[in-house]
Amino acid sequence: MYEGFLDIFDVFLEQSAEFYVWDNAVYLFRAMMTTLTMTIIGCGLGFIFGMIVVYFRRTPGLMFWPVRMTVIFYVETFRRVPFLVLLFLVMFTVKGFGLDFSLFTIACISIVIISTAFIGEIIRAGLDSVHQTQWDTADAMNFSRLQTLRHVILPQAWKVVLPPAFAFFVMFIKDTALTSQVGVLELTQAGKYYNNLGYSAILSFGTVLVLYFILSYPMTRLGWWMEARLHTRRRDERAEFEVGATAYELRGT
Amino acid sequence: MHHLEVDGLTATYDGKILVLDGVSIQVGKGEIVSVIGPSGSGKSTLLRVIMGLLKPKAGHVKLDGDEVDYGNKKSVKALRDRFSIVFQQFNLFQNMDALRNVTIAPVKIRKRDAQKVEKEAIELLGKVGLGDKLHSYPDELSGGQQQRVAIARALALRPEILLLDEVTSALDPELVNEVLDAIRILAKDGMTMMIVSHEMGFVREISTEVIMMDEGKVIEVGSAEQIFDNPQTSRCQDFVGKILRH
Amino acid sequence: MNYTFQWGEAFIEVPYLLGGAWITLHLSFIGFWSGATIGLFGALGKTYGGPVTVKLINWYVIFFTNTPGLVTAFFIFFGLPEFGILLSPYHTILLNIALNSGAYMTEIMRGGFVSVHKTELEAAETMGFTLLQQLRYVIVPHIAKVLFAPLSNWYIWMILGTAMAAIFGVEELTGRVFNRAAETFRSIELYTIAAGMYVAITILASSILVVIGRWAFRVKVKVF
Numbered sequence: 001m002y003e004g005f006l007d008i009f010d011v012f013l014e015q016s017a018e019f020y021v022w023d024n025a026v027y028l029f030r031a032m033m034t035t036l037t038m039t040i041i042g043c044g045l046g047f048i049f050g051m052i053v054v055y056f057r058r059t060p061g062l063m064f065w066p067v068r069m070t071v072i073f074y075v076e077t078f079r080r081v082p083f084l085v086l087l088f089l090v091m092f093t094v095k096g097f098g099l100d101f102s103l104f105t106i107a108c109i110s111i112v113i114i115s116t117a118f119i120g121e122i123i124r125a126g127l128d129s130v131h132q133t134q135w136d137t138a139d140a141m142n143f144s145r146l147q148t149l150r151h152v153i154l155p156q157a158w159k160v161v162l163p164p165a166f167a168f169f170v171m172f173i174k175d176t177a178l179t180s181q182v183g184v185l186e187l188t189q190a191g192k193y194y195n196n197l198g199y200s201a202i203l204s205f206g207t208v209l210v211l212y213f214i215l216s217y218p219m220t221r222l223g224w225w226m227e228a229r230l231h232t233r234r235r236d237e238r239a240e241f242e243v244g245a246t247a248y249e250l251r252g253t
Numbered sequence: 254m255h256h257l258e259v260d261g262l263t264a265t266y267d268g269k270i271l272v273l274d275g276v277s278i279q280v281g282k283g284e285i286v287s288v289i290g291p292s293g294s295g296k297s298t299l300l301r302v303i304m305g306l307l308k309p310k311a312g313h314v315k316l317d318g319d320e321v322d323y324g325n326k327k328s329v330k331a332l333r334d335r336f337s338i339v340f341q342q343f344n345l346f347q348n349m350d351a352l353r354n355v356t357i358a359p360v361k362i363r364k365r366d367a368q369k370v371e372k373e374a375i376e377l378l379g380k381v382g383l384g385d386k387l388h389s390y391p392d393e394l395s396g397g398q399q400q401r402v403a404i405a406r407a408l409a410l411r412p413e414i415l416l417l418d419e420v421t422s423a424l425d426p427e428l429v430n431e432v433l434d435a436i437r438i439l440a441k442d443g444m445t446m447m448i449v450s451h452e453m454g455f456v457r458e459i460s461t462e463v464i465m466m467d468e469g470k471v472i473e474v475g476s477a478e479q480i481f482d483n484p485q486t487s488r489c490q491d492f493v494g495k496i497l498r499h
Numbered sequence: 500m501n502y503t504f505q506w507g508e509a510f511i512e513v514p515y516l517l518g519g520a521w522i523t524l525h526l527s528f529i530g531f532w533s534g535a536t537i538g539l540f541g542a543l544g545k546t547y548g549g550p551v552t553v554k555l556i557n558w559y560v561i562f563f564t565n566t567p568g569l570v571t572a573f574f575i576f577f578g579l580p581e582f583g584i585l586l587s588p589y590h591t592i593l594l595n596i597a598l599n600s601g602a603y604m605t606e607i608m609r610g611g612f613v614s615v616h617k618t619e620l621e622a623a624e625t626m627g628f629t630l631l632q633q634l635r636y637v638i639v640p641h642i643a644k645v646l647f648a649p650l651s652n653w654y655i656w657m658i659l660g661t662a663m664a665a666i667f668g669v670e671e672l673t674g675r676v677f678n679r680a681a682e683t684f685r686s687i688e689l690y691t692i693a694a695g696m697y698v699a700i701t702i703l704a705s706s707i708l709v710v711i712g713r714w715a716f717r718v719k720v721k722v723f
Contacts, residue, residue, distance in 0.1 A: 008581050008582060011581075076698075077698055079723070080655075080659070080697055080698040080701040080702065080723075081659070081694040081697050081698060082659040082662035082663075082673065082697055083659075083662075084662045084665070084666075085662055085673055085676070085690055085693055085694050086694065088676075089687065089690040089691060089694060092680075092686035092687045092690060093687050096502035096686070096687050097501065097502050098501075133340065133344045134347070136306055136344070137340065137346070138346075139305075139306060140304050140333060140337075140338050141333070141337075141358040141362060141410065142333045142334060142362050142363075143358070143362055147361060147362065151346075151357060151361060152346050152348065155348035156348045174565075174566065174567040174568070175567070176567075177567035177568075177570055180569070181666060187570075188567065188569060191570060191573065195577055200578075200581055201574060201576075201577030201581060202574070202578050202581065205570055205574040205577065205578065206574065206578075209566045212565065212566045212567055212570060213562070213565050213566055216565040216566070217565045220564070220565060
């Protein structure tokens with residue numbers, strides 16, 4: 001075992017000289033950008049759709065009952081499906097219906113489906129953190145729903161929404177590693193590629209781990225900073241314990 | 254014809270608990286009608302129902318003889334254009350300073366001229382003694398100051414009737430008077446008001462009419478003197494006796 | 500081209516997939532308690548340890564919470580054999596799950612430790628509680644109550660996370676779908692059924708945890 005370790009070390013040194021060259025650096029950098037881009041597109045769209053979903057979920061009236069139920073069903077379902085399973089489901093559905101989407105697009109669609117559900121829950125918890133009396137008061141002053149949202153609720157809720165939403169985004173940078181399984185050429189796939197070329201796993205996957213860390217850690221710190229900056233006295237306890245936010249908030253710490 | 258006429262108003266919470274049971278009240282122009290009664294007697298609910306924050310089960314509310322249809326958004330909107338309410342918990346918009354709290358609805362909802370509204374708002378805040386707190390946020394103000402901002406905010410909407418819902422109940426005792434003083438000024442100006450309050454001395458001093466409620470029903474209606482010195486019903490005698498004893 | 504669904508062919512596989520779901524539960528359960536053990540020691544070390552211990556634990560936590568579980572799994576799966584250590588796929592994935600969730604649970608549990616207030620302990624001390632009694636009656640019940648909800652959520656999260664084991668050939672729910680999808684070409688149907696099973700499993704687990712929480716710890720929480 002001890003000798004084995006020395007052998008590994010020799011191989012490692014030998015391969016390193018070959019591995020750490022400009023071309024590979026460019027290749028890995030591109031893969032890293034793919035990882036980042038699909039996370040940004042997926043979570044960005046997820047945020048927009050999440051807002052729409054919450055808006056429908058909170059629209060009162062009997063007429064909107066089917067819409068509300070659909071939205072609740074959607075959110076509850078897609079928060080409970082593993083990302084890996086969803087990826088394959090989306091891929092086979094796209095292919096089964098003969099659609100000509102790139103693997104990158106398939107990955108983005110999958111991310112949007114999941115992030116809409118999760119970020120929707122985070123936004124809902126944020127809106128709930130603004131006390132009902134603020135709605136009543138605005139109501140009594142003849143604010144419309146949109147006016148109340150725009151002038152009263154959103155200016156208070158965004159501080160509660162942003163930290164967990166950002167934590168979700170940072171977490172998803174790591175979860176996009178699974179898209180390598182449908183063949184997207186992102187960071188993990190790049191690691192597999194080099195490993196298959198015969199480079200040691202310590203070298204190929206080790207390098208990829210470091211690159212993920214470089215992507216994720218500064219943003220984690222940024223998230224902490226944001227959380228500390230935006231933490232207000234008025235913040236409602238409910239928002240912190242509302243689930244959806246919880247799992248991700250914990251992952252962010 | 255009275256200015257505000259409430260007739261047989263009935264309301265429930267969650268469709269089960271009866272909180273208002275056939276309440277009838279008349280308020281004339283320039284009158285100050287106070288509603289008293291033990292906690293849970295439905296006083297605050299009465300104001301919430303009148304404002305359309307809680308839908309009534311039965312009964313009518315008439316404004317200058319025109320009936321309000323609480324199932325109809327337009328009708329409720331029209332009513333809210335003529336009424337203002339001040340809440341027990343102030344309910345200032347936390348994301349706006351005092352001045353913006355007062356100006357937001359007239360400017361954004363009523364679409365009145367921003368500069369004129371601001372001038373009026375500064376006057377109003379001065380009137381309630383907060384001329385130096387225009388740019389303070391709610392969490393920088395004491396409860397009494399917040400409640401006075403809330404009163405100024407309600408007045409900025411130029412209501413025909415002002416509803417005051419236990420506006421001093423959430424305040425520390427030493428802050429109660431500054432809010433009551435603000436209301437006294439309004440009374441002097443001839444503002445029509447409906448007041449729900451536990452401050453019996455104040456109610457007695459200011460009211461043109463006092464209504465005693467219990468268990469969602471009106472028990473007795475009369476002048477302040479009648480209700481406090483010579484109550485007719487035993488339930489009212491009981492309540493007033495308990496309150497005046499200490 | 501339009502896809503023709505053939506649910507019948509897919510539904511035949513339900514019993515086989517349910518067997519996989521059982522392995523999923525099994526894997527997540529063992530993974531959870533292994534991670535919880537690491538997390539407990541991590542949190543203890545971080546709360547009561549010396550500066551070196553704290554630093555080491557911090558590095559461990561920061562590393563695993565900022566790198567994908569899939570890549571650490573590849574690293575272990577292909578890396579360990581290079582050192583001559585051969586583990587079965589199941590044990591590799593279990594090791595990875597334990598290390599990964601151990602890092603997150605260190606943070607979760609530390610939150611619980613920190614939440615025990617000094618005043619509570621002072622009150623217990625003035626009432627003549629010994630240290631053991633304080634542990635038994637004040638500290639542990641308090642921590643259990645605080646930690647129940649976040650740990651429950653974490654467990655649900657782990658059920659979903661174990662789908663990753665399929666990539667390494669572990670025949671849990673997703674792994675079994677991999678197998679059958681390749682043979683029958685009823686991929687959409689099979690993945691849909693699997694997704695439904697995950698939804699069902701997690702809802703079931705959430706409900707059970709809510710009941711346990713109310714009954715044993717008197718906490719009213721929505722789990723996931």
